[in-house]
Amino acid sequence: MASHGTDPYAENEDQQALRELARDVAARELAPRARHGDETEEFPQDSWDAMKKAELFGITIGEKWGGAGMGDIEAAIVLEELARADVSSAILAQLIFNGPPRAIEHLGNDAMKDKWLPLAASGDGLFSIGISESEAGSAVNHMRARLTPDGDGYRLNAYKNYVTGGHKAVACLVWCRFPGSEGTKGIGAVLVDLSADGVTLAGTHEKMGLRATSEAELAFDDVWVGPEDVLLAGDPDSSESFKTLIGHINHERCGNAAMCLGAAQGALEYAIQYMNDRVVGGKPLTSHQGLQWKIADMTMKIEGARLLLQRALHLAGPHGTPPPLETAIAKAAANEAAKFVCDEAIQLLGGYGYSREYPVERTYRDIRGLCIGAGTVEIQKNFIGTNVLKGGTTANPAWKTGPVS
Ligand SMILES: Cc1cc2nc3c(=O)[nH]c(=O)nc-3n(C[C@H](O)[C@H](O)[C@H](O)COP(=O)(O)OP(=O)(O)OC[C@H]3O[C@@H](n4cnc5c(N)ncnc54)[C@H](O)[C@@H]3O)c2cc1C
Known part of the structure; x- marks a missing residue:
């Protein structure tokens, strides 16, 4: 009798348990609320609270900051299960798993990690990412967001659109030009506390779907960026960053x-x-x-x-x-x-x-x-x-x- 090999992508016991947990949260908490969020465009706070209570937000964040230190496979398992029920809620977990917190942990400095990662792991703060601008979507290298030197730091001037969750987030990872930048050279990224002076929520986009999680337009006018807020500095002679x-x-x-x-x-x-x-x-x-x-x-x-x-x-x-x-x-x-x-x-x-x-x-x-x-x-x-x-x-x-x- 022919024998079957094993599935090279079979999930281990921990991954199966994680899938069960996410499926349960999705079925019990997210699915019954999904239509309401879609109809009203209200932020899915109850779904957020349910994901937080289940300790799902911390799965990809290092144990040092209160997370479980898992990787992309586990993130995908949870996102699959949440999105079965409600993509608007799943996208909030996506921002934590694969958005700024991941970048902070891989690329950021220690002060930045200690300040922001515990908030992400516990589900006490949503994070957003500001790359796109009205004239720089697919052509991201045409971005205008720019830093100018000020003392030991910078001032940020930028207008970012389509920032998912930007109206609720505690911080935004803003891709921007460092002094002297042109084209792809000199583009880097800074983390901006969204309660900082000079940050304005200019509006939210009215959309076809994903209606419970808005995409925001954020204006940054002369916002102070300290040295510890620089995730990755841009070098005007290099595209490496x-x-x-x-x-x-x-x-x-x-x-x-x-x-x-x-x-x-x-x-x-x-x-x-x-x-x-x-x-x-x-x-x-x-x-x-x-x-x-x-x-x-x-x-x-x-x-x-x-x-x-x-x-x-x-x-x-x-x-x-x-x-x-x-x-x-x-x-x-x-x-x-x-x-x-x-x-x-x-x-x-x-x-x-x-x-x-x-x-x-x-x-x-x-x-x-x-x-x-x-x-x-x-x-x-x-x-x-x-x-x-x-x-x-x-x-x-x-x-x-x-x-x-
Ligand atoms: C639901 C949603 C969430 C988003 N969240 C974020 C976020 O959190 N942060 C953020 O910064 N941005 C976010 N965006 C913005 C998104 O990254 C941009 O919309 C996307 O990069 C496309 O840019 P654009 O809208 O300016 O379209 P354009 O760049 O104007 O493109 C228009 C069309 O032309 C096509 N096109 C453009 N250039 C080429 C080319 N060279 N070859 C072939 N086709 C081309 C595009 O594929 C598209 O079909 C989000 C968008 C959506 C819809």
């Missing part, structure tokens, strides 16, 4: 992919349950081959993208950074899988799929934003295409053989 920051976004891209796959999995399972219950013209929906094929296509898309994500996560190792090519492939594949699956889930529910009384249309609207945030699908494909054309390869050994003739 910019490259480091871009590389670090791979954590966020993997988290984004995990949320897409969790949301898509939730939509698929909702559609399966609906098809089992729904009888049309005397026949259950599950009996139609055309609809069975939809379920097959949805399953194939999710499973394919999940394997790509698992590879990127496992290549990162427990405390490393996911590699750029594998991450870009996983992010783009997960975005496209989620768009396809959530769209088909709406179709499978017929008119009810289009109704706001059923969750699948909200999931579609939510994941739509994830196809734009953390680097659009097109920007991932630019990176994949140019790399592969230049001879870049993934970790897959098949690439290394070269053309047959």
